[in-house]
Amino acid sequence: MSNTRQTINPYTEETLKEYTLLSQQEAENAIENANNCFANWKLVPVEERAKLALALADEFEKNQEDIIELMIDEMGKVKAQGKQEIELCIGICKYTAKIAQEQLANEERDYEPGRAIVSYQPIGVILGIQPWNFPLYQVIRYSISNLVAGNTTVMKHASNVFGMAHKIQEMYENAGFPQYAYQSLIIDGETASKLISHENIVGVTFTGSDEIGKSVAQEAAKYSKKTVLELGSNDAYLVLDDADIPLAIEACVKGRIINNGETCVSAKRFVVTKKNYDEFREGFKKAMEAINFGDPRADDTDLGPMARKDLREKLHDQVSESxxxxxxxxxxxxxxxxxxxxxxxxILEHVAPNMPAYDDELFGPVASLIMAQDDDDAMRIANDSRYGLGGGIFSKDEDKAVELALTHFNTGMINVNGYGLAHPNLPFGGVKSSGYGREHGGFGIKEFVNIKAVMITDTK
Known part of the structure; x- marks a missing residue:
């Protein structure tokens, strides 16, 4: 296989740049550098590491236009949504800085012979393997929490956004993080897989397909290395008997086309009770037909191109098979x-089990419309999935919807009467084949730390 990769503009289909992949040895050298950096970085006080997170947020502000241009050119993101992604990353950096000292502070615990301390200590070099669909956010959401926790990180980005990979490392270094604390490795998936076994890699965080994610976890498990996995989903959005139909239509359209339909935690299966099916179907159809696709830089564009030709072909094959x-x-x-x-x-309807549109993740702007007999049947259909990342419930009875979300809907994140992406102060992650572990909300900063108990016997 060639040791070069090209980035291609999905709107113009023109080649942007060619990159030479690092050799296995060069990648391993980067890990050694990260490990050497860790020896000093772990000793830097948490408050100083947090200040650098704020400096990184400033770098995103300064480089906003360049970042958006890269997003548009490399993966076809609609311009306004690129700005939203940057704002989210700024929020994550600021939230991480705000909560770091409290989350990582030593805790005093009862210990009968004396006293005890619970401490949260960094563990070393974390390998990140991240996708292209949110090319800044996917990287920042795991890397900034780990760096503020005192770890160092090496990251394999998707090959179609290698320009963003370079830009992220540049911004980390310009923000004042020490050299080798964060590194973007220009490598392929095979090389990344081999790095899991490296003695100085102590943990792996992966976002992508459930098939590849499970193989990453299996490889890491051979060496007793912890993993955090976010493996996509086919999120169900329930339109119950008492739903506000216009509200549901508006939110469901947004939830399906956001980021060109290429979002893990987005609305994909639309489970509508028989009572509301015809009304929802007609309104949903009208709204989806009104979506403009075109130049991602244009103000009136709702939907940009898919990120790669092969991804569009896969999506269409799934549609055709269904x-x-x-x-x-x-x-x-x-x-x-x-x-x-x-x-x-x-939109596809008459969607049923054993179809890709029901069982699998359609990573593009295709909605699966499913009729349920009643509210109970809708909940059954929603949970009839190997995935469990996100979901949604539309009901005018908010208390009922919340009860369903808390006790019956088996996913990691649920929207009630709306649609939203990630939030810095709320946990992000899933269950079942959507993976495990949490990021954001103060949870991600403790995923890769040594929770250490120190027991001091009173000798007086």
Whole structure:
């Protein structure tokens, strides 16, 4: 296989840049440098590490236009959504800085012969393997919490956003983080897999498909190394008997097309009770047909191109396979002519088990519309999935919706009467085949630390 990779603009289909991959030895040298850096970085006071997180937030502000241009050019992100991604990353840095000292402070615990201390100590070099769909956020959400915790990190980014990988390392260094505290490694997946066994890699965090994620976890387990996995989903959004239908339609459209439909925690299966099915279907169809796809820089563009040609082909194959199994087209579901890897906002109905549109993740702007007999049946269908990342419930009875969310909906995150992405102060992560571990909300900063008990016997 070639030792070079090209980044391609998915709107123009033009080559942006060619990158030479690091050799295995060069990647291992980077890990050695990260480990040497860790020896000093772990001794830096938490408050000083937190100040650098604020400096990184400032770097995002300063470099906003360059970051957005990279997002548009490398993966087709709609311009306004690129700005939102940067704002989220700024919020994550500021929140991490705010809570770091409290979260990582030593705790005094009862110990009958004397006293005890519980301490949260960094453990070493963390390997991150991250996808392209949120090319800044995916990296920042795991790396800044680990760095503030006192770890160092090496990161394998997706090959179609290697320009962003370079930019992130540059911003970390310009913010004042020491050399080798954070490194973007220009490597392929095979090299990244081999790095898991390196003696100085102490943990791995991965975001991507459940198939690859499970293989990463299996490899790490051979060496007793902890992993945090976020493995996508086919999130169900429930429209119950007493739902506000216009509100549900508006939120569901947003939840399906955001980030060009290429979002793990987004609305994908729309489970609507029989009572509301026809009304929701017609309104949803009308709204999805009104979605404009085109130049991601244009102000009136709702939907940009998919990030790569092969991703569009995979999505269309899943759609075609579902149709062959009995699903029906409500709108879209055809690859448009012309330049750019576009796929229109689309809806399939009569979606049932053993179809990709029901069982798997459709990573693009295709909605799976499913009729439920009643509210109980809707909840059953929602949980009938190997995934469990996010989901949504629409009901005018807020107390009922919250009760369902808390006790019946088996996912890590649930929206009630709305749609939202990640929030710095709330935990992010899933269950079942969507992975394990949590980021954000003060939880991610403790995922890769040694929770150490020190017991001091009173000798007086």
């Amino acid at each position: 149709i062959s199994a009995g699903a029906k087209i409500v709108c879209g579901c055809e690859i448009p002519e012309g330049k750019g890897y576009f796929y229109p906002a689309s």
